[in-house]
Amino acid sequence: MTPAISVSGLTRRYRGHAALDEVDIVIEPGTITGLLGRNGAGKTTLLRILAGQEFPSSGTARIHGAAPAEDEQVLRRLVFVREDQVYPDIKIGQALRAASWCCPNWDGEFASSLLEDFGLQTNKPVKRLSRGQRSALGIAIGLAARAEVTLFDEPYAGLDAVARQLFYDRLLADFAAFPRTVLLSTHLIDEAAALFENVVVIDRGRVVLNAAVDELRGAVTRVSGPCLAVDALAEGRAVWERRRLGSQASVVLAGPIAPGDREQARLSGVDLTPLSLQQIAVQAAAGAFGSAPRIGLESGFATERTCA
């Protein structure tokens, strides 16, 4: 099957600075993927290239097997909702009308219900919207477009927690009814974690983690307790992070914890806490996984790649 999104050797340089550096990603159709990373990591540049709004210095980016730049057959199959979306001086209703002309799978009723959910009125000029309301408009367009490939770049900047939850709920419900490929860039990782099937973490223009969320869940554990007991449990394992305070120690262990080890931890008063997706992303951005185009868990957790 042709991947929905495939990126190979993608590099984008700005006056000597590599915003993206030899990025390789493959995303299968019908999945929701989280695109994670620090500010300036290269997430927006990647999404802009995928949407044909930016051009790579080298490498290729393909949507359903074709390069998106200036190819309307490809472009009409995707929608890109940006955090900093610039709108012309039009009203909300006019923006939706323009979207209905351009998006072949547009659902006007769904768009109207989203506007109602977010408390937006069609006769209001876009330039008078608050930041959160603009984000809500972008979300309404991005969801109602039902494009085969939907790219969201921090779509909920300025939205309150209730509105963000509304976005997650509506996205999941509509995704279930109309499966599509969604690539969502976000900083609110734990909040959005339930949406993701896969995550791609980018740091300084390079992919540092590309894995299925199911594989990551419970695969990295923080072990804390008496130094001796923690050291005993960590022996021979990949240790990403090690902290020590007096007689207490805390380490981050990569790899699953066997039932025998859990029992040993319980008996010796050691706490085992699985790292959340956000904590894993932080570790990845800090270099715990090394830097490789596609990191499976087996290779990612290899001892020699750790930063113990």
Next chain:
Amino acid sequence: MSTWVKMARYNLQRRENYLVLPWILPFCFAIAVVTVGRQPGRNGAAYLASYFIYFFTLGLQAVGRSLPFALTLGASRRSFYSGTALLGAVLAMLSGLMLAALQSTERATGGWGMSMRFFRVPYLLDGPWYDTWLTSAVVLFTLFVYGIWYGIVHSRWGLLGTLTFIAAQTLVIVAGVLLASFEHWRFWSIGSPTFAGLTTVGLTGVIAALAGLLVVGGQATIRRATV
């Protein structure tokens, strides 16, 4: 609906830009009446220039804030340009027709009853109605695509790029004026006001060719524009 038509309609969404158009002529006419209406010659045709200049502004405004959202909706740069230029062409045709009708009315009423020239511009717009329609439509469209090109240059290279663009054109224009005023070549004759011996229709053809160049230049510039 083709993407060009979609983009033309998309541009028309910013209605306030186009709602200004019908008000420019009566406004300028009123100014011409009170300023030159009582003077000898009563030639207010220069005030008509504002209508043409507004077309340049329309083209200029068509790019800046409209292009990013058009790309978000899945249009290509090429289609956005073509759709916007299509809108400009239709507006220019309609405006040209209106100017030709008003010119005929001005002639029939003896210069609005006061021997005033407003829609009759010597040499350029002073022939039969169809010449006026053709010439004004071509000039309006040329100014529109010229404005689009400026908008693209500003969108792509910012203020510095725009200033460089202006400087380059200034050099070309100055060189052109020097050539045109070269005594032996006689591009411009005061005794018989024509440009390089061209008829109005001939000059319209030259301007149309220039519009073609502007379209090619604009298309080439927008193809690598990023938002």
